[in-house]
Amino acid sequence: MGVKLGGTFLICAMGPLHQAGACIQASRVPDGLRELAPEGLLGGFQRGIEQAAKLAGVRKEDVERLLPMDDVRAAIEQLGDSQTEAVVAWDVYAGRIGGLLEGVAEVTNHGQAPDVSLCLERLANKVRRDRPFAEPLQALAEDVSQWQSMIGRCRKLLDESGGGALAKAYRRRQIRKLGSIAVSALVIVAALSVIVRVQTARQRVDALLARPDVCAVREISADDLGRAASDQQRRAAERIAQCAEVEAREAREREERERAEERAREEQRRRAERDEKCAALAVRFKAGAFSEEDGKIAGVSNDLLRRIAQRRLLATDVGPTGPALPCEGARGGDELRAAFAEALLASIWTWVPSADPGPKLGEVLAARSAELPPRARTMLSSRTVHESKRAIVSGDPAALGRASRLCALTAKLEIASGAGCAALERLAVKPAP
Known part of the structure; x- marks a missing residue:
């Protein structure tokens, strides 16, 4: 690092001297002398310090503290005086030297940066017989040589600072630079990682939004939804609302199913309980031993049960609705139905002459139709013919309903x-309930 600092400083500090030497070498001595003005030389020196400080990563003042700045200022001040005198002498005596400058150029032109002090010394030797002219040039040559030595001394100090403050500062600067590069790389990697995570999350969101099941949106994690695009978030919100509607509907349907299943289970339980009770009732009924509670079990009145047991039915027991059958549709109901049919046959003259038959009467008696007495069959036939004709003529709804029920019974x-x-069927009159 020291070589870099010293070399950088030397390039800047020697710049004005090299420019002056080039001018003198090109026989432009006045320009070369003006290039040696203290402002230009000190400016190059300061630029060298600034570049060295920049390279080391320290302040300009830190570099100046390593250099003999008091000696530098004294040397540049002395050089300023001699440079002024040399310029004045050149302006006064330059017209006398004629072709002497060509010799100076030949001496100094050897392919390297010209040594200004040597050029000035050669020039002073050329005019040494003219002391007012030679002495200012010789003095300037010595001061320039001293300034060059000062620059070399400063370069050496900078070179020797490799293990000192500048070297440490340089290393810190390099470390900071590497750290900055590492941090930048980490930032880039982190940014790329974020981009990849965002893109991956959005792809997952798109995949879930594309599924036919609207409730698939529930599978989107909060992190993925947070990384989703605004359009994806809007679509997700719409699907969440749709899913809520679907879930609410499914919940209602599930509740309905559960209630229906519960009703079915309850109905099955009641039916099983009724089957069990009706089966027991049929056994008791056959034995002629039934209680007051059996009417509730059978679904009919206790009086009807007694009349069935006694085979003494009333005309109202056969219609115009029903008739009501004990334990209908339950286990044991067939035995009670047979007992009802037996009671109908035993009480036939109670209901055949005038009863308004219910729609179920024909079903109860159909299996035992052959057991009806001929007279009862004739009476039912006559009643049916008479009632149907009268109903057709009168058009009375009640009469039409009664006639229709008689027709249904005789048909069964x-x-x-x-x-x-047949005429009633063609009229398509709906029977009264």
């Missing part, structure tokens, strides 16, 4: 009903 029991029932 395979009893002739005449043309009236």
Whole structure:
């Protein structure tokens, strides 16, 4: 590092001297003398200090503290006086020297940067017989040589500072530079990592948004959603709202299913309980031993159960609705249904002459139709013919309903009903409930 600092300083500090030497070598002595003005020489010296400080990464003042600045100022001040005198002498006596400058150029032109002090000394020797002219040139040559020595001394001090403050500062600067490069690299890597993470997150978001299931949006993590583009966030919000609607609908449907299943289970439980109770009732009924609570079990009144057991039904027990059958559809209901049919046959003259039959009466008696007495069959046939004709003529809804129910009963029991029932069907009159 020292060589770099000293060399950098030397290039800048010697710049004005080299320029002056080049001018003298080119026979432009006045220009060369003006290049040796203290302002220019000190300016080159200061530029050398600044460049060395910049290279070392320290302040200019830090470099100046390593150099003999008092000696530098004294040397430049002395050189300034001799330079002024040399310029004046040249202006006064230069016209006398004629071709002497050519000799100076020949002496100094050897392919390297010209030595200004040597050039001036050669020039002074050329005019040594003219002491007023030679002495200022010789004095300037000596002061320039001293200035060159001062520059060399300063360079040496800078070179020897390799283990000192400047070297340490230089190393710190290099470390800082490497650190800056490392930090910059880390920043770039971190930035690229962030970009990659963002792009990867957005790809995952796109994949989930593209799925047919709107609730797939629930799988997007909070981090991915935070890295998503504004359009992705908007679409995700829309899908979340749609998913909420779907979930609410599914929840309602699930609740409905659960309620329906619960109702079905309850209905099954009640049916099983009713089957068990009705089966027990059928056994008790057959034995002629049933209680007051059995009517509730059978779904009919206790009076009807007693009339069935006693085979003494009333006309109202067969219609116009029903008739109500004990434990209908339950286990044991067939036995009670058979008992009801038995009671119908036993009480036939109670209901055949005038009863308004219910729609289920034909179903109960159909299996035992052959057991109906001929007179009862004839009476039902006559009633049906008479009621159907009267209903058609009157058009009364109640009469039409009663006639239709009689027609249905005789059809189930395979009893002739005449043309009236066919006419009722053609009229397509809906039976009264």
